Amino acid sequence: MKKSLLLYLFILVLLFNVFTYMYFSKELTFEQNKCAKTEAKLKKNLEVANAKLVDANYFSLEKNENAQNYFNPDNATKTIQVEKLIPFVAEKLMDLNNNPKGNPYVGQDQIGANKFIINKVKILNHRWIIADFSDGEYWGEVLIKYFVNDDETVSFETFQSLLYQK
Numbered sequence: 732m733k734k735s736l737l738l739y740l741f742i743l744v745l746l747f748n749v750f751t752y753m754y755f756s757k758e759l760t761f762e763q764n765k766c767a768k769t770e771a772k773l774k775k776n777l778e779v780a781n782a783k784l785v786d787a788n789y790f791s792l793e794k795n796e797n798a799q800n801y802f803n804p805d806n807a808t809k810t811i812q813v814e815k816l817i818p819f820v821a822e823k824l825m826d827l828n829n830n831p832k833g834n835p836y837v838g839q840d841q842i843g844a845n846k847f848i849i850n851k852v853k854i855l856n857h858r859w860i861i862a863d864f865s866d867g868e869y870w871g872e873v874l875i876k877y878f879v880n881d882d883e884t885v886s887f888e889t890f891q892s893l894l895y896q897k
Contacts, residue, residue, distance in 0.1 A: 790855050792817060798856035802879070811879065820877055821852045823885045824860065837864040838873050838892025849873075859890070870895050 788794050792813060802811040827834045833846030841847065845866040852862045860875040871894040878886045 792854045792856055795856050798858075801857035816879070817854050820854060820860070820879070820885050824852055824862065824875070824877075824887060825849060827887075833866070834864065836873065836875050836887050836889050837862075837871065838889040839864075839869075839871060839894055842866065843868055847871075860887075869897060 792798050799813050802813060802816065824834075824836065827836060828848040831846070833841055834849050837847040837849060839847050843866060845868065847864050847866045847869075849862045849864045852860060854860050854877075858876055858878075860877055862873050862875060864871055864873060871892060873892040874890040876888040876890050878888075880886060
């Protein structure tokens with residue numbers, strides 16, 4: 732009786748070990764397959780996001796070589812680095828928000844108690860800027876021409892402005 736009990740226990744432990752080994756070996760391959768599928772999906776999503784980013788930056792001074800060549804012509808004695816120009820121009824335009832009547836280049840007169848200020852700026856090329864502005868109640872967009880003068884100042888001119896309905 733004692734021998735048969737030990738034999739049953741031995742067979743039971745052996746079966747338990749075999750099933751445990753099979754479970755963990757299958758679980759490992761399952762997890763590896765799951766990770767590979769997730770990684771492939773994430774790579775595809777990253778490629779799609781990068782393609783959308785490239786499309787979104789199509790109208791951008793950073794990606795437009797023709798517009799960059801305007802500031803860096805071959806025969807020029809003085810060139811402007813685009814990497815420094817973009818934040819410089821954006822900062823000069825945003826500094827005009829401190830005007831008590833609001834930013835003068837939004838192309839809209841003050842409607843309520845709040846002044847119109849520019850919130851976001853995108854420099855499209857060597858001549859145009861698109862900007863988002865608001866007074867907290869009304870929102871709009873403006874297309875601005877900009878010029879970099881010889882004395883390294885920037886002058887602006889409102890080209891077109893629109894105000895969205897409330």
